Amino acid sequence: MTASRALRNAGDVSPLNVEKVRQAARDIGYVGNHVATSLSSQRTNLIGAVVPSTSNIVFAQVLSGIAEGIAGTGFQPVFGLTDYDAEREYETIRGMLSWRPAGLIVTGLDQPDMTRKLLAESGVPVVQIMDQDGDPIDGCVGFSQTEAGAAMARALLANGHRRFGYVGCAVDKDTRAMKRRLGFETALAEQGIELVRSLTSGMATSIETGRSLTRQFLSEGRDVDCIYFSNDDIAVGGLFHCMDNGIDVPGEILLTGFNGLDIVKALPNRIATSHTPRREIGRVAAEIILEAVHDKSQRARKVVVLEPRVDLDAERVASQD
Amino acid sequence: MTASRALRNAGDVSPLNVEKVRQAARDIGYVGNHVATSLSSQRTNLIGAVVPSTSNIVFAQVLSGIAEGIAGTGFQPVFGLTDYDAEREYETIRGMLSWRPAGLIVTGLDQPDMTRKLLAESGVPVVQIMDQDGDPIDGCVGFSQTEAGAAMARALLANGHRRFGYVGCAVDKDTRAMKRRLGFETALAEQGIELVRSLTSGMATSIETGRSLTRQFLSEGRDVDCIYFSNDDIAVGGLFHCMDNGIDVPGEILLTGFNGLDIVKALPNRIATSHTPRREIGRVAAEIILEAVHDKSQRARKVVVLEPRVDLDAERVASQD
DNA sequence: TCCGATATCGAGACCGGTATCGATACCGGT
DNA sequence: ACCGGTATCGATACCGGTCTCGATATCGGA
Structure with missing residues (x-):
């Protein structure tokens, strides 16, 4: 118990012992086991992200934004691909929920009822992204x-x-x-x-x-x-x-x-x-999840609209040449 | 115990009871807890992938290939970004190892000694990708x-x-x-x-x-x-x-x-x-991990060379116009 | 010197499953 | 009727941590 506290900076340990434990951990190359931590503490540091594909640069950038929003918080991104297929989406989300993630970011608002029900009843904060035309489960970041x-x-x-x-x-x-x-x-x-x-x-x-x-x-x-x-x-x-x-x-x-x-x-x-503010959508979605995790609410009921900007003249680099 | 076996198709349960358990699980919307499963069985279904960035389409496609290689096996990809920073790479890998993944796919062969040591001593099968100029920890997929x-x-x-x-x-x-x-x-x-x-x-x-x-x-x-x-x-x-x-x-x-x-x-x-065969590199890396998981060896000592193809004439679509 | 408050520590329960193994029931063969 | 083998089931321990709470030590103030 004392060792556990020392490694977590949880207090109630004398500075001397903290140092001793730390040193011993370094000596033996100790790497804590998050599986045990999560089971014991009933929460994980995982944030799931479900996108249709990563070879589409748009979603790759969304993932990048999510990673950016999470960076430095100790949370860890898990990703799943759907290939634009509703059934794979359901299975992917189910697989993620079985890890009891701290939050889930899902692309789109148009999941089939089965999937919506699964998400809604999971107790996990859900943020849907890239759309506003519909009824979000919890939170929602994107545009119509x-x-x-x-x-x-x-x-x-x-x-x-x-x-x-x-x-x-x-x-x-x-x-x-x-x-x-x-x-x-x-x-x-x-x-x-x-x-x-x-x-x-x-x-x-x-x-x-x-x-x-x-x-x-x-x-x-x-x-x-x-x-x-x-x-x-x-x-x-x-x-x-x-x-x-x-x-x-x-x-x-x-x-x-x-x-x-x-x-x-x-x-x-x-x-x-x-x-379209793709990276920002990812970042904000991650931030909403983080808020929900820290608040007691455990719900991520927040809707953020990030409008795209119409650009007929695409301020081009060309002009510099 | 019987319920656990029924849900896992682990045998030793009468068909009647399997069906009863399944039905009950559906009724209450039961979603198994992979955290507990992993702790208990001492193995996870997570495969970690560490890349420098996802907004670079090359790595996004590698991730896509990994997902493709994993698809249908019940394993789940976890990704981490390093931003081409050795320290972030170390932390990312450490964070992943704390989840005791079934395997780890890491970009490049040139990790600092600290990181190499961490990986080598982790007991987790490691496949390094995108390079062949150097000494792989376990396995390796890519080209010089x-x-x-x-x-x-x-x-x-x-x-x-x-x-x-x-x-x-x-x-x-x-x-x-x-x-x-x-x-x-x-x-x-x-x-x-x-x-x-x-x-x-x-x-x-x-x-x-x-x-x-x-x-x-x-x-x-x-x-x-x-x-x-x-x-x-x-x-x-x-x-x-x-x-x-x-x-x-x-x-x-x-x-x-x-x-x-x-x-x-x-x-x-x-x-x-x-x-460069990016998607294939990801796919093969995933497959090597899967092999190592199924073999007793628990090591992924396999080197696969996937050469790039020089193309001075870039068979262009243009010719069709 | 005694007392309550604070700092530090560790025993025990617990998280939600799975591995193991013993118990029971039932079966066909002799 | 007896016996070994198989099918089915569940009690118990365990995975590696964290939470809770009681025990002990120490300290300043009356």
């Missing part, structure tokens, strides 16, 4: 995807565009991209405008996919003055296609992505985007 | 960074290039990039060739940084026919600079990166790169 799509539509309309196309990937899986498209089209409809054409694919998001989809889209006609892509990757691929085929961007067609990836600022041509 | 740099140098020489420049980021932190540069210069030296000039910066890797470094590099002279960048991000930034300034790539200067990121294939201009 629908509104984000609508905001971009309004900005583009104000910029004089009238003939819009839509090109998207992973349409069957990426709920948030679907919401953006919905918001986008709704805002256009308010001005009595419809999409000229759209082209979607179930393929995974990538620059290459964006390139080939854009080729296909434009081969069916050059009848648009703006394309709204489901995200920046696709839009960048679209730009590369245009560059290779002498299509003036943004002169003839403005390409519009989503997320505000770093690459957008460095591109030789301007493309429009919405900057 | 030095040789990767040399291989690219030889390929470029064979391709007729003679006047080489080097542009790099994060020079003080990224040991692996340093090794590549070393291998690159050594291979040049074997042909009696030296770098014409080099420009390095401590700034973090990004496309923008690559762009501005390249601007600075070329403003000091157009006296090279090839630039070796510390990685693809920097090289892509370099390309964007060249495109904006009418520099013919690869006609006047060939740009050379490292990693073989997806974007390279989709770019309007050709840049050279080495394709």
